Amino acid sequence: MADVYVLADLERGRPTDLTFELLTAGRALASDLHVPLKAVLLTNEAGLIAPSLGFADGVVAMSHSSLEHRNLEAWSRALLKILDEKPPKVLLIGISNGLLGLPSLVAGARGLPLISLCRSVTAHGEEIVGDPVLFGGKIEAEVHAKGGPVVVAVRPGSYSAEPARVQRTVPVENVEPPEALETRRVHFKRYADLEQTDVDITHCDVLISIGRGIQSQENIRIAEELSGLFRNAAVSSSRPLVDQGWLPRTRQVGRSGMTVKPRLYLALGISGAPEHIEGMKSSETIVAVNTDPKAPVFEYAHYGVVADILTFMPRLAEQLRKRKPVVA
Amino acid sequence: MKEGETPRIGVYVCHCGLNIAGVLSVKSLAEYAGRLPNVVVSRDYKYMCSDPGQELIRQDIREHGLNRVVVAACSPFLHEETFRRVCASAGVNPYFYQMVNIREHAAWVHSHEKEKATRKAEDLIRAGVARAAKLEPVVRQRVPIHPAVLVVGGGIAGIQAALTLADAGKKVYLVEREPTIGGHMAQFDKTFPTLDCAACILTPKMTAVGNHPNITLWTYSDVVKVDGSVGHFTVTVRRRPRYVHEDLCIGCLLCIESCIYPDARVASEFDLGLGKRKPVYIPFPQAVPMKVVFDPETCIAVKTGKCTRPCVDVCGVEGAIDFEQKEEFPQIEVGTIILATGFKTFDPHRLPFYGYGRYPAVYTSLEVERLLNASGPTGGEVVLRNGKKPEAVGIVHCIGSRDENTNRYCSRVCCMYAMKIAHLIRERTGAEVYNFYIDIRAPGKGFEEFYDRVQEEGVHFIRGKVGDVTPETPDGKGRVVVSADDTLLGRARKIPLDMLVLAVGLEAQADANEVRRLFNITCSEEGFFVERHPKLAPVNTFTDGVFLAGCCQSPKDIPDSVAQAGAAAAEALALIDRGEMELSPNFAYVSAEECSGCKTCVPLCPYSAITLEPEHGKAVINQALCKGCGVCVAACPSGSIGQHLFEDAQIFDEIEALIQGVAANGEGAR
Amino acid sequence: MDVVVLMKMVPDAAQKIEVDAASGQLKASTLNLIPFESDEHALEEALLIKERTGATVTVVTTDLPGGDVALWTALAKGATHALLVTRGRPYEPRSTGELARIYAKLLETIPHDLVLTGAQAPDDVEGELGALLAAQLGLPYISVAVAVRPDEGTHSAEVTTELGGGLRSVYESALPLVVGIQTSETPPRYAPFLQIRAAQRSKRTRSVAVEPVPFDPKVEVVALHKPVAGKGATMLEGSPEEVAGRLVEILAEKELVGG
C-alpha cells in the first residue's frame, strides 16, 4: 500500500497556509486508507523547511536551484521523477496561484487520474472520491477516480490549517533531481511587487466588499459612502469588478488578489465563488447580502440578508449615520 | 384676318445674344420653321426685341402680307406685349401673335445637350405655328376709373400714400383699425440709423392726415366687404363705436380726468401692457384723431349702464359722449385700393426657453421701445419691472427669424433696431449691453457706419445666439443667466443679465389670410401679400387696382415703407389720371345658350368673378375680375365656357402638332 | 509569430444552471453557453500581441452552441483565422481531458509559437486545458499570466504571472509555449454587431474535423447537484429598514460601530 503525498506549497521559501490545510486533509485520508502521510518538498534547500512539516509522517524531498520558485516546468519534472520512483496512492496538490496547472501537467504527462476543483477528498474503499465545485459554486459534483496514483487538486480554504502546524524533526527521504531540470526552458526571472499606491485592504478593520450585484461602476460610490461611515474601512471587491477595470487590482479579495482577515467583512452582491471565499473566509465577522438566497456566500457568512444591495446599502447607511464610528 | 382668309405666318427665331444661339442651332431652326405649313417667311435675328428686330417684322408684314406672327425667343412674360405692339403698329390684330419660349424651355434647361435641345425647340416652334393658325382676333375692353382711393392701414406707409394722393387732389379714405393712426412707428422713440426722433418726424404727417380736406379718416374701423373690380370698387367699412361723436369731441380730455376710476388700471395696448390707462382714454398724447375712446370691455357705463357718468357731466359739448352709439357700416365707392396693413411682431411665447412671460427680466424689443419712449409708461427711463435700473442688458437678435422652427426669413430690420436699442440703453443707463447675433446685417445707407459707432460706444457684440435662459434665483424674479456659444472665442459664455431683450422678427398680421380674401389677392406661405413681380411690379398685386405698401408685403424699414407707399400712390394716380383701364383680353366667357345653370363654376372661381344672372339662371363672368385661370373652363360639364386666347381649337392643334413631333423624333420633345 | 487562442464554451454562470433530477446531468435546455471569460482575456492578450508584433492570431473552439458566434466575434475583434472543430457532441462538464487531446492533434497541423488559453475554467474537473495540452505536446506551460511579451529575435517570451496578495513573478521561456491567461493587460475590447455580422458573412471561419481520439477517462462523475444553501449564516429577515437596523445593533454589540 502506497502513501498519501501532500505537495508543500511554498511562497518565497515558506510553506503557505494551504500547505497545512492539505496536510490536515491528507491526514484524514491517510487514516482512512491506513497508510502514512508524507509531505513532498521541492525547493532549493529542503533541509531548512522539512521540520516545519512535522505533521507528516515523513518528507520526500528534492533540492535543486531551479525549484526555489514555483516554476511549473521544473516542479512538474521533479514531481514526475518522485512519482516514478516512489509512486503514492494519492497526491494532493493545493490550488494556489503558484501551483495552478501543476496537477494537470503531472497527471497529463503520465495519464494519471486527476480530480480538480475539489473541496474535499475521501476514500470509499479503494476508490478516491473528490467533490469539485463547479461554475463559481453553482454546482457540486462527486467524482470517483480509478487506478492510481490519483492526483487530487484541492481548493484552498477547504480544511483547517491549524492542526497541521507542527514543528518537529521528521525523516526525510531525498530524491535526486532529474537531468531534465538542467534542460528546462522556463526560467524564473524576478518577483515584481505591485506598486502600493492605494489603501492596503489587508490592514483594514472593515471591508465593504462588492461584487457583480453592484450592477454599474457608478454605484460603487454608494459603497464608498458606506465605508466612510466606519473607522479604518475600505471598499474591496471580487475579481469580476477588477477585471472590468471598475476598481484597482489592489482592492481585489480572493485567490488572485488579497487574502484578508478584517474584523468585519461585508460581502455585498457577492455570490461567493470559491476563489473569492478563500480570500476572506478567515474574517472575524462576515455579513453577506445577496438577492439569491441560495448564493454560496451564505454558507460562509455569519449573518445573511436576502436583499438587493442597491436598496439595502442606503438603508444601512441611514442606520449607521445614527451611530458613531468606533475608535479602532 | 377676315373669315376664311388663309393664314400667312412669319416665324422669327431670336438669338438672344448667346442665350439661345449659344445652345440651339438658330439657323437650322429658322430653316425648319420655313418648311412648316402656312409659314410664308422665317428668319433668325440677333435680338428680335431690338428696334431693328421689331422693324424686321413690320417690314415682312407689309411686304409678305403676313397675318400671323410667331416669335421664338424668351418668356412671354418679358416680350409678349412688345411684339403685340409691333403687330398692332403694322395693322395686324395684336392677338394674331404667338410667342414660343425657346430660351427658358430649351436653351437654358438643356444647355448640356445642345442637339436634343434644338430638336425640342423645333417641336415647340411647330406647336406654336399650329396654334397661330387658329388664333382669333380679340378686342380689349376698357373700364372707367373712379377717382377716389381707399388706403387700408394708417401706419407710416398708409399715411404717406394717403398724403401723396390727397396732395395730388384725389379723394382718399384712410381706414385704420386702431383708435389712432401712426402704427408701430408711433411707438418708437428714435429711428435708426440717424436717431431722428420718431415722433418729431411722424406726428406732423399724422396731423396733416387729420386735417387734410381730401382725406376722410376712419379710425377704430375696418373694411368688411369689397365688391366690384378695378375702377369701381364698392367697399363696406365697419366703424366701431367709440361712444364719442368724433365731430363733437374737441379732445379736451376732461372726461378721462373725471372718470369714476381715479387711477389708470387697465393695461395699455399701446404700451404693450407696461403702462396703464383708464376705460376712457387716448392711446398716446399725439394721437390722431385726438378723440377719446370708451373701451367697451372696461367702461362700466358701456358694459352695464350702471355708472354715475361723471364724464358726461364734465364734458363741455352736449351729446359728444353717447353710450348709445352703435356700429355703423358706411359704403364707399373707390377706383383703387392701397393696402398698408403692416405687420405684427413675433410672439416669443412660441420659443418658451427664452423665458418670455415667465421671467420678468425678459422683454420684447417693442416693449423696450416703449420704455425708451419719452411718452411711454416710464417717461423714457429704462427701468425694470421691479423698478430698478438695469446694469447688464442682453439683446438677442433673430428671435423667431432665420429659423425653420418659426420663420425662415430674415426680418431685415432687427439687427439695426437691436443696435439702436443697445445704443439708447447704454446712453440712458450706462449699462453693459451685450448683443448676441448670428450675422450683423447692415445693408443700408448709413447702416454700417451705425454698427461702427455702436461698437465704439462699447456695446459688446457676441457672435452666437442665446440657447438657454435660466433664472438666477429659484423664484425667477431676479436676474437671468443666458448661455451662448461665443463662436468667435470658441467658448461658452454664461452672462447674468438684469434685462434680456428679445429682438423679435416681423410677421404678417394674424388676419392676413382673411384680408387677402377680402381684397382678392394672394399671400405667401408666411402670410405676406404677394406682389405681381418682385422686381418689376413690386407694389402691384395680381388684382388690378389693388396696390401694396409697407410691411404687409414684406419686412422693411421706414425709408423703404415710405418709398413703397409713394410708389403705390403713383400707381394709383397713374390709373386715375388715365381715367380708364384696358382689361386683359384673357378672360373666360359663357355661351348663354349652352349653359345649363348648374352652378358648378360659381364656387370654383378663385376671384369670385362668376355670378348667376337672375333672369335665366345662366352663369355670367365679370371680365374685370376674371384672371383667365381657366378653372371654370375646365370644370364646366356642358362645355359652355370658353376663354379668349385659349380656345379649345387652338390648344388641341398645338398639342397635336407637338405630339406629331414626339412621335417622329422619339425623345425629341422631352 | 503565430499565436493560437483556444476558447472554451462554458455555461453562463449569470444564468440559471439546473441539474436534471432524473439523469443527474445538467439540464441542456436551460444551459446558455458563452466563451469562458479568461479565454476572452486570452484572446485580448493575443490581439495586443498582434498589434505590437504583427503576429497572426488563430482562434479555435468547438462546435458547441455559440461556438460559431464566438469565432465571428473574435474575427470582428481582429483575429486572423478562426477554426471550428467539429465534434457533434453536446456540452458536458467533464471534457477537458479529451479536448486537450483533440487540440494536441489539431496543433500538429497549424503553426504555433504561443498557445494562449484561460488559466482555469469553472468546469476544469479534469484539470486545466492549457496544462493538459502542454503535457500532451511536451511544451512548457506558465499559468495565471497577466502579461505575455514574446520576442521574435530570441524566440522566447517574458510572462508575468499573478501570485496573489499583490505579488507577481516574471518568467522567461523559450517558444513554443502554452500560457494560461488570468487577465489581459487591457479589458477585452468590444466588437460592434455589424462587424460580427460581416465576419459571419465573410465565411472566414473554417470547420475542421479532428479524427476521434481514443480517450479513456480515468475519473467518473458520479453525481451533480446544487449546493445546499445558507446553512452557515443566521438569516436576518424583514423589510430592508428593519434588517439594516438589526444588523447595526449586532455590529454595535461586536463593537464594530459605536452606540
Added chain:
Amino acid sequence: MDLDHVLLYPEGKSLLTCIQCGVCSATCPQEAFMEYPPRKIVAMLKAGLIDEVVQSGSMLKCVSCYSCQAKCPRQIRLTDLLFPLIRGRMFEGGGIPAELQKAFLDVQRYGNPLGRSTSERSDWVARSKVPIRILADRPGPVDLLWNVECYPSYHPRGQAVALATARLFHRLGLDFAILGSEERCIGDCAGYFGEFGLLDALIEQNLTTFRKYDFRRVVTSGAHAFNVFAHHYPGYGFTTPVEPVVGLIGEELPKLRPMLKTSVPHKVTYHDPCCLGRCMGASALRCYFAPPRKLLEAIPGLKYVEMAHHHENSLCCGGGGGGMWLDTYYRDQGMDRLSERVVKEAVAAGADVLAVTCDYEVSRFEDAVKVLGYDRKIVVRDVLELLDESAGGEAAV
C-alpha cells in the same frame, strides 16, 4: 456609413446649411466638457475633419438629449442621425469605455444591459397581487402588449414601478399581457450610440417575437423604448400603434379619476424626459408634455410646481445615448452629473416629489438625491406610482 453617404440624403444635406449660430452648443448640457461641442463638430464635419471628432471623445459626452436638434434653426438632425454616425466610427478605434462595452455585450448576450438572465426577466410578476398574463403561457389575442423594458423588469426600483403599472392596468380593466422572458431590449442605447448592427439585430429579433402573437397595440413603460418604436421600428414594417404608458393612462383619465381618492399631499414637479417630447421634433402630436401633468393634477391633495427647465427645454437625466453606462467615465472626466442638476432644480422649485416617467430616471435621480444629501428634501416617484398610491396602492387591489 460615412459623411459622404450622409450627404446623399436631404436630412444629411441640411448639415451644409449650418449658420454656426451656436444655439446647439449654448443649449448643450454637456458643452463645458466637450473638446468639440456640437457647433464645432458641425463645422468640422463640413471641413472633412470627422476623424478628429471621432478621436476627441467628445461624442462620448453626448447624452442624446435632443436639445441641440430641437433648437437648431436649420433643423439639422444632430442627435438622431449625425452623432450616432460619428459614434459608430468610434468602435473602430476601440475608444468605448469598459462599462458601456459591457452594457452592449450584455444586451447582445442577454437582451438587457444589466447582464441579468433572460429567464429572470419576469420574476417580478410573482410579486404582483394582480394577474399579469404572460403570452408564452397564455397565447391568444390581447388588446395591449405591454413592453415592460429592462429596468422595470430587473431593477428593484423599476420593478416597483412595474407593479404599480400592473395595478393601474388592472383597475382600468385593460386587456393586457407581457412577453415575459421572451422580451428583449428594444434597442435604445444601441441606436443612439451608433451600434447600428445591434439595433438591427434586436429589432429583427423583437419583430420575430411580436409576430408570434396577436395584439392590437403596444404600450411602453418608458420613454426610451417609445422613442425607438416611433423612430426605428416603422422602417422595419412594424406599424402597430405604440403609446407610452403615460399617454395610455392619460387617455383613460376619465375612468381613472373617480378611483383617485387617497390624497397625496405633496408638492410635485415633473421632469419631461427627452424621449417623450423634444425627440419628436415637429410632430407635436406625439409629444407627451400634457398627459403626465394632467394625470398629476388629477391626484387629490397634490400641488403641481414647474421647474426652471421643462417641456421642450427640460434638462436631461444624462442617461440617454449610452450615458446610462458612462457615469464612471463622466466622473473620471470630472464632469457634473446632469441628474443632480435636475434634482437641484426640482428642490429649487419647492417640490418634495420629483415625478418621472422614464425607465432610466427613477434610479438615476434617486442616486442624485443621495449624492446631494437631499434625502429629507425630496423623493423620486414615477407618475404611475403616485397614481397608484392615490388609487389605494397594493392594498386596494
